[in-house]
Amino acid sequence: MKSVKAWRVGNVGDLQILPGSRHRPHLKRPMWIIVLVTMVVLFLVCAYMYPPHTRGACYVFSSRGCKFEWLPPSPVRELTDNEIASRVVIRDILNTPAVRSKNSKVAFLFLTPGPLPFEKLWDKFFHGHEGRFSVYVHASRDKPVHFSRYFINREIRSQQVVWGRISMVDAERRLLANALKDPDNQHFVLLSDSCVPLHDFDYVYNYLVYSNMSFIDCFEDPGPHGNGRYSEHMLPEVELKDFRKGAQWFTMKRQHALIVMADSLYYSKFRDYCKHGVDGKNCIADEHYLPTFFHMIDPGGIANRSVTHVDWSERKWHPKSYKRSDVSYDLLKNLTSVYLSEHVTSDEQRTVLMRPCLWNGIRRPCYLFARKFRPDTLDNLLNLFSNYTTL
Numbered sequence: 168m169k170s171v172k173a174w175r176v177g178n179v180g181d182l183q184i185l186p187g188s189r190h191r192p193h194l195k196r197p198m199w200i201i202v203l204v205t206m207v208v209l210f211l212v213c214a215y216m217y218p219p220h221t222r223g224a225c226y227v228f229s230s231r232g233c234k235f236e237w238l239p240p241s242p243v244r245e246l247t248d249n250e251i252a253s254r255v256v257i258r259d260i261l262n263t264p265a266v267r268s269k270n271s272k273v274a275f276l277f278l279t280p281g282p283l284p285f286e287k288l289w290d291k292f293f294h295g296h297e298g299r300f301s302v303y304v305h306a307s308r309d310k311p312v313h314f315s316r317y318f319i320n321r322e323i324r325s326q327q328v329v330w331g332r333i334s335m336v337d338a339e340r341r342l343l344a345n346a347l348k349d350p351d352n353q354h355f356v357l358l359s360d361s362c363v364p365l366h367d368f369d370y371v372y373n374y375l376v377y378s379n380m381s382f383i384d385c386f387e388d389p390g391p392h393g394n395g396r397y398s399e400h401m402l403p404e405v406e407l408k409d410f411r412k413g414a415q416w417f418t419m420k421r422q423h424a425l426i427v428m429a430d431s432l433y434y435s436k437f438r439d440y441c442k443h444g445v446d447g448k449n450c451i452a453d454e455h456y457l458p459t460f461f462h463m464i465d466p467g468g469i470a471n472r473s474v475t476h477v478d479w480s481e482r483k484w485h486p487k488s489y490k491r492s493d494v495s496y497d498l499l500k501n502l503t504s505v506y507l508s509e510h511v512t513s514d515e516q517r518t519v520l521m522r523p524c525l526w527n528g529i530r531r532p533c534y535l536f537a538r539k540f541r542p543d544t545l546d547n548l549l550n551l552f553s554n555y556t557t558l
Contacts, residue, residue, distance in 0.1 A: 244403060247403065247404070249404075249432045250404055250432065252432075253429075253430065253431075253432040253433070254464075256429050257426055257429065257430075257464050257465075260422055260425050260426050260429065261422060261426070261464075261465060261468070263422070265353075265420070265421065265422055267353070268350060268351045268353055270298060270299075270351050271299075271351060271353040271354075271376050272298070272299055272300055272301050272349070272351045272352050272353065273299070273300050273301075273352070273353070273354045273355075273356060273371070273372055273375055273376060274300070274301045274302075274303060274346035274349070274352040274354070274355045274356065275289075275300060275301065275302050275303070275356050275358060276303050276305070276339075276342040276343070276346060276355060276356060276357050276358065277302070277303065277304045277305065277358050277359075277360065278305050278307075278328070278335075278338055278339065278342065278357060278358070278359055278360075279304065279305065279306055279307070279311070279359065279360035280306065280307050280308040280309065280328070280360070281306055281308050281309035281310075281311055281360075282309065282311040282312065282360070283304070283311055283313075283318065283360050284360060284361075284542035284545060285360075285361075285362070285363055285540070285542075285545060285548070286311075286313060286314050286315050286318055287314060287315065287545065287549065288363055288364070288545060288548050288549055288552065289315065289317070289318075289364070290314070290315035290316075290317060290318075291549065291552055292364045292367070292368055292552075293315075293317045293368065295368075296368045296369075296372070299368075299372060300368075300372075301346060301349055301351075301352055302317050302318055302321045303321055303323055303342050303345055303346050304318060304321050304322045304323065305322075305323055305325045305328075305338050305341060305342050306322055306325055307325050307326065307327055307328035307338060308327070308328075310322065323341060323342065323345045324341070325338070325341070326338070326341075331443065331449070331451045331452075331453075332442065332443075332452065333437065333438045333441075333442060333452045335415065335452065335453040336434070336437070336438075336452050336453050336456050336457075339357060339415070339453070340427060340428065340434075342355075342357070343355060343424045343427055343428060344428055346424070347421070347424055347425065347428065352421065353376060353420070353421050354375040354376055354378075354418060354419070354420060354421070355417075355418065355419050355420075355421070355424050356375070356417075356418045356536075357415065357416050357417050357418070358416070358475070358536065359416070359538055359539070361488075361538045361539040361540050361541070362416075362475060362536050362537070362538045362540075363536065363537055363538070363540050363548055364535070364536055365476070365499065365502055365503050365534055365535055365536055365537055365555070366503065366535055370535075371535050374474075374526065374531070374535060375418055375535075377527075378420075378526060378527060379527050380420070380467075380468050380469055380470050381417065381418060381419035381420050381423045381461075381468060381469050381470070382417065382418045382419070382469070382470045382472060382473060382474045383413065383417045383418075383419060383423075383457055383458065383461050383469040383470070383471070383473075384413030384414040384415075384416070384417070384458060384471070384472055384473040385411045385412075385413045385458035385461065385462055385469060385471045385472075386411065386412060386413060386458075386471060386510040386520060387410075387411060387412075388412045388510075388512045388513055388514075389512060389514050390512050390513030390514030390515075391513055391514070392412075392513035393410075393412045393512065393513055393514075394407060394410055395448065395513075396410075396441070396448050396449065396450040396451070396455065397410045397450075398440045398441070398445050398446050398448065398450065399446075400439070400440040400445065400446070401436045401437075401440050401441075404432060404433060404436055405433065405436050405459060405463075409459060409462055409463050410455065410459055411455065411458035411459045411462045412454055412455055412458055413454065413455075413457070413458035413471075413473070414454070414473045414475070414477065415453040415454060415457070416473050416475040416477075416536075416538070417457060417473065418474055418535075420468075423461070423465070423468065423469075426464065426465075427457070427460075430460065433456070433459075433460050433463070434456065434460075437450075437452045437455065437456040437459075438452070441455055441456065470524075470525070471508075471522075472508040472522075472524060472533065473508075474533065474534055474535040474536065475534065475535070475536040475537065475538060476502050476505070476533070476534040476536070476537040476538070477537070477538055477539065479511070485539075486538070486539055487539070488539045488540070488541055489539065489540045489541060489544055490541050490543065490544065491541070491543045491544050491546075491547060493544070494540070494544045494547040494548060494551070495547075495551075496551055496554060496555060499551060499555035500555060502534060502537050503532055503534065503555065504532065505524075505532060505533045505534060506523060506524055506530060506531075506532060506533060507521050507522065507523055507524065507533070508521070508522055508523075508524050508533050509521055
């Protein structure tokens with residue numbers, strides 16, 4: 168027996184056997200069983216009273232106390248055929264090295280209902296820089312009468328535009344399509360009839376042409392005027408977690424402009440389900456389509472801010488309009504000296520989101536343009552132009 172061998176100290180003749188050694192196994196076996204059962208019971212009681220907080224333990228024991236975030240992530244859904252086709256095209260456009268034109272130009276896209284009240288100011292801005300810019304005008308209501316040679320015969324075929332409707336996005340795409348026909352156009356700027364330049368042409372040109380990203384406004388707004396406009400009809404292609412908001416006044420690189428024109432899948436989702444009346448909501452397509460689209464397909468390629476300043480401090484449906492008495496050297500100096508972009512959520516918290524304005528990783532002034540200026544501010548702006556654009 169093993170117990171005998173354990174006490175061997177010499178020859179077999181020297182074997183010593185302790186009294187009662189034959190009965191030890193019969194005494195130990197039930198004791199170990201009792202101890203083992205007791206430990207298991209205590210372990211299970213503790214597990215019940217103090218639920219596990221790890222994924223692995225959560226599967227071993229009762230699900231009591233196991234919260235949703237401890238469960239394994241949901242499997243990635245299978246993409247639809249349209250999504251696969253769309254992403255292949257987008258991937259190839261993004262992966263194609265940008266071809267720098269020998270004569271790179273900035274395309275200025277004016278979205279206006281009719282006349283351009285600041286055409287004389289833009290004429291002063293463009294003068295002397297011929298060959299470095301292009302002008303395109305989408306006049307949705309009235310054909311404008313032009314005073315500047317830079318605007319004559321620059322209208323494109325236009326259609327009616329209704330504020331807050333998909334027709335606004337259609338007009339933006341129409342302007343991009345016409346501007347893309349010129350291979351020298353490398354950067355595209357969307358401007359309204361109330362926009363004015365805040366810097367001289369050279370500053371604006373270098374800021375845009377040599378930027379490594381597009382300036383598309385984009386942020387997450389959990390409030391009623393942000394995520395509250397989302398419709399589940401956009402599923403599966405557009406999920407709530409990807410829904411974003413931003414001002415429509417973009418500037419974008421040629422690659423991004425091509426992607427916008429190539430997209431039909433995501434555009435159709437916003438055309439059909441981001442509009443007044445869907446699910447009893449009032450979704451505004453031009454505030455959500457491009458921010459959501461670029462957040463999904465190339466989040467690292469956009470600056471998440473606009474380079475067009477607008478004052479929402481009055482907290483109304485429309486931003487503040489600058490009148491003649493507002494326009495001064497100090498106002499324009501302040502607009503050109505802003506280094507932080509600001510977004511405010513529409514929920515009860517009214518959270519203010521601030522972030523530094525970076526240009527190729529370097530802190531720079533945020534804004535190249537500003538709106539909304541009333542037509543009666545033109546004379547003041549013309550008088551101040553040479554001064555404030557050299558700040």
